[in-house]
Amino acid sequence: MPESRQWVPLTPIASAGRRLYNEDVHEMAITQSVIEAVAERSGGRPVTRVTLVIGTLSGVVADSVRFCFDLATSGTALEGATLEIVEVRGRARCRDCGDEVELPDFLALCTCGSADLEILAGEELTVASAEVAA
Amino acid sequence: MCATCGCSDSGVVVIDGEAATHEHLHDHPHPHDHPHDHTTHDHDHDHGEVVTLEQQVLARNDLGAARNRGWFEGRGILALNLMSSPGAGKTTLLVRTITDLLTDEDGRGVAVVEGDQETAFDAERVRATGADVVQVNTGSGCHLDAEMLARALQVLDPAVGSLVMIENVGNLVCPALFDLGEAARVVIMSVTEGDDKPLKYPHMFRRADLLVLNKLDLLPHVEFDVDRCTADARRLNPDLEVVAVSATRGDGLDDWYDWLDVRGGRRRPQPVPG
Numbered sequence: 001m002p003e004s005r006q007w008v009p010l011t012p013i014a015s016a017g018r019r020l021y022n023e024d025v026h027e028m029a030i031t032q033s034v035i036e037a038v039a040e041r042s043g044g045r046p047v048t049r050v051t052l053v054i055g056t057l058s059g060v061v062a063d064s065v066r067f068c069f070d071l072a073t074s075g076t077a078l079e080g081a082t083l084e085i086v087e088v089r090g091r092a093r094c095r096d097c098g099d100e101v102e103l104p105d106f107l108a109l110c111t112c113g114s115a116d117l118e119i120l121a122g123e124e125l126t127v128a129s130a131e132v133a134a
Numbered sequence: 135m136c137a138t139c140g141c142s143d144s145g146v147v148v149i150d151g152e153a154a155t156h157e158h159l160h161d162h163p164h165p166h167d168h169p170h171d172h173t174t175h176d177h178d179h180d181h182g183e184v185v186t187l188e189q190q191v192l193a194r195n196d197l198g199a200a201r202n203r204g205w206f207e208g209r210g211i212l213a214l215n216l217m218s219s220p221g222a223g224k225t226t227l228l229v230r231t232i233t234d235l236l237t238d239e240d241g242r243g244v245a246v247v248e249g250d251q252e253t254a255f256d257a258e259r260v261r262a263t264g265a266d267v268v269q270v271n272t273g274s275g276c277h278l279d280a281e282m283l284a285r286a287l288q289v290l291d292p293a294v295g296s297l298v299m300i301e302n303v304g305n306l307v308c309p310a311l312f313d314l315g316e317a318a319r320v321v322i323m324s325v326t327e328g329d330d331k332p333l334k335y336p337h338m339f340r341r342a343d344l345l346v347l348n349k350l351d352l353l354p355h356v357e358f359d360v361d362r363c364t365a366d367a368r369r370l371n372p373d374l375e376v377v378a379v380s381a382t383r384g385d386g387l388d389d390w391y392d393w394l395d396v397r398g399g400r401r402r403p404q405p406v407p408g
Contacts, residue, residue: 026276026308033191041185048182052191059311059337060191106336106370115369127187134182 027064030125031072034065038130039077047078049131055088057106057122062087081130090122195312198280202315205287206298212242212398213298215316217338219331220304222324223348225256227381228299231390232263235297245292247300249278256301266290277308280315297394306335318397324349326356329363332370340370344377344393351380 038047050069054062062085069083090103094110094117101110103122109115190196206213218224228246235241245266248256257269268290270282283300292298300316302309321342323331326349332339339345345367347360364376377393379386 026311029275029277029279029308029312030191033194036194037187037189037191038185041187049184059307106340107333125191127189127191129184129186129188131182131184 027060028068028072030060031065031068034069034127035072035076035078037127042077042130042132044077046133047081047130048133049082049084050078051084051086051128051130053086053088053124053126053128055090055122055124057090057103057119058125060125086128088121088124091120092117093120094118192311192313195280198284199313199315202280202284202287203317204315205284206315206317209292210295211292211298213300213314213316214397215300215302215309215314215319216322217302217306217309217319217342218304218322218324219306219327222304222322222327223381224301224304224322225259227322227346227348227379227390228301229259229263230381230384230387231299231394232260232265234387234391236264243293243296245290245296245298247278247283247286247290247298249282249301249303251275251303266292272303276303276305277312278302278314279312283314306331306338310335310337310341318343320344320346322346322348323363325353325358325360329359329366332363332367336370339367339374342371342374344375346390347376347378348381350378350385351383 034050034052038050052065054060054065065085066083073079073081090105090108091100092103092108092110093100094112094114096114096116097110097112099110099112100120101108101117103117103119108117110117202213216224216228225248232244232246235244243265246257246260246268248254248260248267248269249272250256250269251272251274253271254269257267260267268286270278270286272278272282278300287298290298300314302314306321319342321338321344323345325347332345345364347363353360360378367374367376375393377386377389379390381387
C-alpha cells in the first residue's frame with residue numbers, strides 16, 4: 001500500500017448547524033432552496049405570497065412542498081406567506097408522427113405507438129415570483 | 135387579469151427583476167409560455183410588490199455543482215457519483231475496486247467521499263483499503279448536495295489526476311435531483327431488490343450513465359429478470375450502459391473496470407510523448 005495514503009479524520013462536515021430544518025424528504029431541501037431564493041430578493045421584507053411552477057415530471061411532489069412550506073418558513077421573512085403552486089402537466093412531441101401528446105409519465109407512448117418523444121413540458125421547477133409587503 | 139402578478143386583484147407593482155438584477159449564471163430553458171409582457175405594466179400602488187424571479191429552484195445547487203465540476207477538471211480528477219438504495223453493495227463494490235486499483239502500479243490514486251445520515255462505518259471500511267476518505271454525515275438529510283461535496287473536497291484534498299468516488303446517501307429518490315459536479319452517475323442495484331426498480335424510480339435511472347447490477351452470485355436464489363430490468367431501464371434512458379457484477383465473488387468486474395477505463399478512470403493519465 002503506498003505510504004502517502006493517509007487516513008483523514010472523520011469530520012462532521014455537514015451535520016449540525018448547517019441547515020435550519022431537517023430534510024427528511026428532498027421536497028424539504030427544495031423548499032429551503034425556494035426560501036433562500038426568495039429571501040435573497042425580498043431584502044428582508046415580509047413576503048406574503050410565493051408562486052412556484054412545478055412540472056409533474058420534475059420529481060418533486062407539489063403536495064410535499066406544500067407540507068414542507070409552513071414548517072420551513074416558520075421564523076423567516078416568508079412566515080405566513082401563501083404558497084401558490086402552478087402545476088404543469090407533462091407534454092411531448094412525437095419525433096415520428098409529429099403529434100403533441102400528454103405525457104403522464106416517462107414511459108408513456110405516443111398515440112401512434114412511438115416511444116421517441118421530445119419532452120416539451122413537465123420538468124419545470126422554478127420560483128416564478130414572490131409578493132413582498134410594502 | 136394578470137396571471138403572474140395578480141395586479142388586477144390587489145394593486146401591486148410588477149418589478150421585472152430578471153432584466154435588472156437577476157444574474158444569468160447558467161442557461162435554462164423557458165418551456166412555459168409567459169402569459170404577458172411584464173415590462174409593460176406600470177401600476178402605481180403601494181400595497182406591496184411582486185418580485186418576478188423566474189429562477190430555477192435548484193439554481194444554487196447547480197451553480198455549486200458547476201464549480202465542483204470545474205474544480206475537478208482543473209485537477210484532472212475523474213469524479214463519479216455512486217447512488218443506490220441502502221444495502222445494494224455500494225461500499226462493497228467500492229472497497230473491491232479500490233483494492234484492485236491500488237495494487238495496480240499504473241492505477242490512479244483513489245479518494246472517497248462517503249455520505250450517510252449517521253455513523254462512519256463505511257468510511258472505516260474504505261479506510262482499511264488505504265485510500266483517503268472523508269465521511270459526510272447528513273443528519274436527517276437524504277442526499278448529498280453540491281455544497282456538502284465542496285466542503286468535503288476541502289478536507290479530502292484529492293491528488294491531481296486521481297479518481298474521486300462519491301458514495302451518496304443510500305436512496306433511489308432524492309440524490310437523483312442534486313447534481314454534485316460529477317463526471318458520471320453510477321446507479322448500483324442488487325438483484326435482491328427486484329427487477330421493477332427502474333420503473334418505480336424513473337428519475338434515478340433516467341439521469342444515470344451506468345447501471346451496475348450487483349449481487350449476481352445471488353441470482354439463482356431470487357426472481358430477478360436481468361433482461362427485463364435492463365430493458366425497462368433503457369426505456370427510460372436509451373443511452374444507459376449496464377454491467378452485471380458480483381462485488382463479493384468478482385464476476386463481471388472486468389466489465390466495470392472496462393467502463394472505468396473508457397472514462398479514463400482506472401489508469402493514471404499517461405504523459406503526452408515528445
